[in-house]
Amino acid sequence: MAKPKNISADSLILRTATLIVLPVQLVFSLFLLLRGHDQPGGGFIGGLVASGAFALYLYAYGVYALKQLLRVSPKDLLAIGLLLGLVATIPSVLVDQAFFTAQWWEISLGDNLIKLSTVLVFDIGVYLTVIGTLVTMFTAVAEAQLEES
Amino acid sequence: MIGLLLAIVLTACIAPVWTHSWRLPRALLALVPATGFLYCLNWWPAVASGNPVLQTLSWMPSIGLSLSFYIDGLSLLFLLLVTGIGSFIILYASSYLKGHQDEGRFFLWLFLFMASMLGLVASDNLLALFVFWELTSFTSYMLIGFNHESEKSRKLALQGLFITVGGGLLLMTGFIMLGSLTGTYQLSEIVQISISEQSHFINAMLVFILLGAFTKSAQFPFHFWLPNAMAAPTPVSAFLHSATMVKAGVFIMARLHPTLSEQSVWSTAQLWAGAATMLLGAWLAYMATDLKKVLAYSTVMALGTLTLLLGIGSEYALIGFVSYLLAHSLYKASLFMLAGGVDHSTGTKDLLQLQGLRATMPVTFGLIIVGALSLAGLPPLFGFIGKELLLEAGLGVDGWLIVVIVVAATLVVGVALTLIVKPFLGQPVTLPRPPHELPPAMLAGPVVLLTLSVLFGLAPALAEQGLVHAAVQSIAVSEQAVKLKLWHGVNTALLLSLLSLAAGAVLAFWWLRSRRVAQQLAKWSDRIGPESFYFRLMDSIAAFATWQTGAIQNGRLGIYMIVLLLATLAPVAWVLFDSVGFPGWTFELIPTVYECAMVTLMLLATAYAVRTRSRFASIISLGAMGFSVALLFVHFSAPDLGITQVLVETLTVLLLVIVLIRVPGFARFSSNAERLRDAAVALFAGFVLSWVVLAALPVQWAPTISEYFIANSYELGKGRNIVNVILVDFRALDTLGEIFVLAIAALGVYSMMKLRKGADHGKA
Numbered sequence: 001m002a003k004p005k006n007i008s009a010d011s012l013i014l015r016t017a018t019l020i021v022l023p024v025q026l027v028f029s030l031f032l033l034l035r036g037h038d039q040p041g042g043g044f045i046g047g048l049v050a051s052g053a054f055a056l057y058l059y060a061y062g063v064y065a066l067k068q069l070l071r072v073s074p075k076d077l078l079a080i081g082l083l084l085g086l087v088a089t090i091p092s093v094l095v096d097q098a099f100f101t102a103q104w105w106e107i108s109l110g111d112n113l114i115k116l117s118t119v120l121v122f123d124i125g126v127y128l129t130v131i132g133t134l135v136t137m138f139t140a141v142a143e144a145q146l147e148e149s
Numbered sequence: 150m151i152g153l154l155l156a157i158v159l160t161a162c163i164a165p166v167w168t169h170s171w172r173l174p175r176a177l178l179a180l181v182p183a184t185g186f187l188y189c190l191n192w193w194p195a196v197a198s199g200n201p202v203l204q205t206l207s208w209m210p211s212i213g214l215s216l217s218f219y220i221d222g223l224s225l226l227f228l229l230l231v232t233g234i235g236s237f238i239i240l241y242a243s244s245y246l247k248g249h250q251d252e253g254r255f256f257l258w259l260f261l262f263m264a265s266m267l268g269l270v271a272s273d274n275l276l277a278l279f280v281f282w283e284l285t286s287f288t289s290y291m292l293i294g295f296n297h298e299s300e301k302s303r304k305l306a307l308q309g310l311f312i313t314v315g316g317g318l319l320l321m322t323g324f325i326m327l328g329s330l331t332g333t334y335q336l337s338e339i340v341q342i343s344i345s346e347q348s349h350f351i352n353a354m355l356v357f358i359l360l361g362a363f364t365k366s367a368q369f370p371f372h373f374w375l376p377n378a379m380a381a382p383t384p385v386s387a388f389l390h391s392a393t394m395v396k397a398g399v400f401i402m403a404r405l406h407p408t409l410s411e412q413s414v415w416s417t418a419q420l421w422a423g424a425a426t427m428l429l430g431a432w433l434a435y436m437a438t439d440l441k442k443v444l445a446y447s448t449v450m451a452l453g454t455l456t457l458l459l460g461i462g463s464e465y466a467l468i469g470f471v472s473y474l475l476a477h478s479l480y481k482a483s484l485f486m487l488a489g490g491v492d493h494s495t496g497t498k499d500l501l502q503l504q505g506l507r508a509t510m511p512v513t514f515g516l517i518i519v520g521a522l523s524l525a526g527l528p529p530l531f532g533f534i535g536k537e538l539l540l541e542a543g544l545g546v547d548g549w550l551i552v553v554i555v556v557a558a559t560l561v562v563g564v565a566l567t568l569i570v571k572p573f574l575g576q577p578v579t580l581p582r583p584p585h586e587l588p589p590a591m592l593a594g595p596v597v598l599l600t601l602s603v604l605f606g607l608a609p610a611l612a613e614q615g616l617v618h619a620a621v622q623s624i625a626v627s628e629q630a631v632k633l634k635l636w637h638g639v640n641t642a643l644l645l646s647l648l649s650l651a652a653g654a655v656l657a658f659w660w661l662r663s664r665r666v667a668q669q670l671a672k673w674s675d676r677i678g679p680e681s682f683y684f685r686l687m688d689s690i691a692a693f694a695t696w697q698t699g700a701i702q703n704g705r706l707g708i709y710m711i712v713l714l715l716a717t718l719a720p721v722a723w724v725l726f727d728s729v730g731f732p733g734w735t736f737e738l739i740p741t742v743y744e745c746a747m748v749t750l751m752l753l754a755t756a757y758a759v760r761t762r763s764r765f766a767s768i769i770s771l772g773a774m775g776f777s778v779a780l781l782f783v784h785f786s787a788p789d790l791g792i793t794q795v796l797v798e799t800l801t802v803l804l805l806v807i808v809l810i811r812v813p814g815f816a817r818f819s820s821n822a823e824r825l826r827d828a829a830v831a832l833f834a835g836f837v838l839s840w841v842v843l844a845a846l847p848v849q850w851a852p853t854i855s856e857y858f859i860a861n862s863y864e865l866g867k868g869r870n871i872v873n874v875i876l877v878d879f880r881a882l883d884t885l886g887e888i889f890v891l892a893i894a895a896l897g898v899y900s901m902m903k904l905r906k907g908a909d910h911g912k913a
Binding site: 055 | 788799866873876877884891895899
């Protein structure tokens with residue numbers, strides 16, 4: 001049986017470059033996610049950057065390799081993202097404030113003040129949902145292409 | 150009350166596990182409604198002494214929706230009927246459905262139905278009542294369609310659902326009108342108000358509420374769904390279609406009686422619909438030969454009678470209403486259970502076949518005699534009192550009404566006697582199954598309920614002092630003295646009653662001989678009756694949908710785009726043209742070099758995308774167009790938007806490339822005329838959108854919200870990036886909605902790709 005034709009560029013340059021770019025891009029997406037509250041960035045943009053990284057990997061190595069790399073199903077990412085989004089709504093109800101009011105906890109770690117909040121949880125939820133959405137779409141389409149060939 | 154509802158819902162949830170996994174005796178489930186019955190009895194002393202119970206739990210205060218319960222005489226009567234009869238139904242079903250594979254599902258829906266019915270009758274809030282009302286429609290749909298493998302059963306369940314839910318929509322409209330008219334949605338306050346003024350608004354409201362009630366309570370011309378709902382297993386018929394669900398419509402009419410009875414539209418409509426339904430129901434009951442259908446039509450007759458009594462609205466009529474309701478619930482539930490038992494035992498419910506069961510089913514025979522005589526209205530049964538009051542009330546109105554009542558009563562007597570004579574007397578014959586006496590679990594209900602029928606008949610004070618009196622007070626506008634008596638002395642009503650008995654006996658004697666005529670008439674009425682209209686309506690809806698789908702969604706994406714664009718933008722264009730006008734240039738129109746360069750870039754990219762023959766090139770040039778927009782964002786200092794635009798554009802191009810990579814180059818499918826049409830639509834869309842933007846710019850209703858965000862972003866949101874603070878804090882609920890939309894879109898793509906026809910080798 002012939003090996004199914006993958007959507008991959010079969011280009012050594014792209015493959016090698018991807019291995020270098022992918023981790024950088026992922027770290028950058030996290031950076032964007034975390035700094036988003038004060039400077040340009042945020043969960044949505046971060047999620048898009050990370051999805052771009054995965055799309056690049058898909059182009060370079062094909063859909064099966066991407067699935068192996070991810071380990072979790074992109075649909076699960078989607079579900080976890082939505083769940084985090086919902087979880088972020090709950091604490092405000094517990095302290096008897098209006099639904100979805102942001103809650104902040106500030107922790108000092110040495111000299112740094114770390115601001116934790118339900119907003120952050122929510123933003124991470126958005127981040128994961130965006131990744132889940134795009135990667136689900138990419139892999140679904142790519143797999144359908146493979147099956148037809 | 151809320152505890153009672155929760156207990157029943159909880160029972161519903163564990164019922165499947167109870168029957169399937171734990172394999173505990175089903176009959177024990179009946180203890181839950183039985184406990185509920187005792188619990189409801191607790192309210193009796195308070196309610197009987199004229200103090201309704203009011204319990205409130207705030208739910209959605211912003212739209213005036215609260216979960217509050219108002220238990221007065223009428224509610225309590227229904228609560229007791231639902232829990233009391235419900236207990237016996239569960240007991241009966243535990244035996245009737247023994248060994249059925251879907252037993253668990255059955256109990257699940259039956260308990261859920263019970264909970265919604267209890268909520269309906271006890272609800273104080275009109276909106277909550279409506280929610281429970283719809284729940285009864287829905288749960289009964291699941292119950293009627295219980296034998297979902299039979300197409301007929303599915304179809305008839307759907308019919309019941311369509312009719313009751315269609316009526317429900319009208320009812321909701323009526324409720325909202327009533328709420329805005331009285332200024333409150335609390336029934337406890339509404340019943341204190343009597344609306345006497347006249348207006349078109351009020352008339353429309355009355356019609357909406359009445360149609361809701363009529364559809365639910367199977368009044369003419371909506372009567373046909375009720376007998377069809379007999380597709381359900383017998384316990385369901387006995388519960389839903391004798392004692393509970395179909396009485397919901399009557400309940401709501403009685404509930405609103407103090408408020409609306411001054412309206413002539415209200416009472417006249419009830420009078421006519423009630424009389425027509427009563428007569429038609431009695432006639433069809435006499436015509437039918439299927440045991441369950443006979444009972445179903447006699448239920449239609451009873452519902453008509455109840456509506457009629459409300460329409461008359463006199464003192465006698467209201468007392469008659471409550472007595473008749475109680476009497477009917479007692480005997481009809483029993484008769485249904487017994488009829489189902491006969492079917493269960495012999496394998497047929499065709500009255501033409503059944504004969505000579507007297508010897509093999511003696512207890513059932515005895516009980517049927519009592520039930521049928523109560524149906525016929527013979528002393529000393531409680532049904533007799535109901536019938537006396539009906540005749541008495543009818544005598545107070547026009548002459549034609551008393552004729553209708555007597556004719557209907559005669560037919561019912563004929564039906565009742567046939568129920569006793571035909572299946573049980575005569576020579577035993579061979580039946581699909583050898584008949585046997587019913588097990589105790591199936592007889593318990595009829596025994597107790599019919600005993601009550603006799604008891605209330607012999608000592609009407611028992612029923613009157615507690616239930617009937619309190620219930621009449623909650624329907625009546627003013628205080629009513631209620632005195633139920635078995636013996637009224639020789640009067641016109643008694644003579645008419647006797648007349649109907651005698652004539653009914655003759656009808657029963659003729660029953661067998663009239664069957665050929667009956668079948669002929671049935672065929673004829675199938676063709677022109679309201680039910681044929683229903684089927685034609687359904688067919689034409691389906692035909693219209695087919696035509697419309699073929700016209701608009703014909704599989705060509707180009708057409709979809711045109712329909713979408715025109716449908717959205719044509720109304721917008723109309724408003725712009727008609728009332729806004731061209732706003733003119735409200736800003737400096739001297740572009741910088743950067744802006745000129747970017748616009749040129751965009752125009753070039755667009756032109757190339759339109760002209761090129763290569764898919765790839767057109768995708769890329771669309772991408773170039775998107776990137777230029779991103780540049781614009783950056784130029785006007787919106788870095789977040791710029792970044793987002795760049796990323797979205799990148800990913801869109803990537804996605805398009807994957808999708809289109811193996812599609813051949815553009816072939817020219819469309820003619821020149823079609824291309825011109827497409828170009829015209831595209832130009833039109835672009836023009837309208839530009840116009841909207843221009844028109845929107847100078848509009849300034851309120852201070853811009855952006856100032857609030859700028860001022861409070863750090864104060865309240867603890868973030869300096871306003872865009873992000875808006876997304877995840879100020880407008881987080883919107884974002885939550887949006888990510889759900891994203892997820893749905895992803896699942897949509899996934900299922901289109903994976904679950905297509907023929908893609909069965911795909912891994913889900």
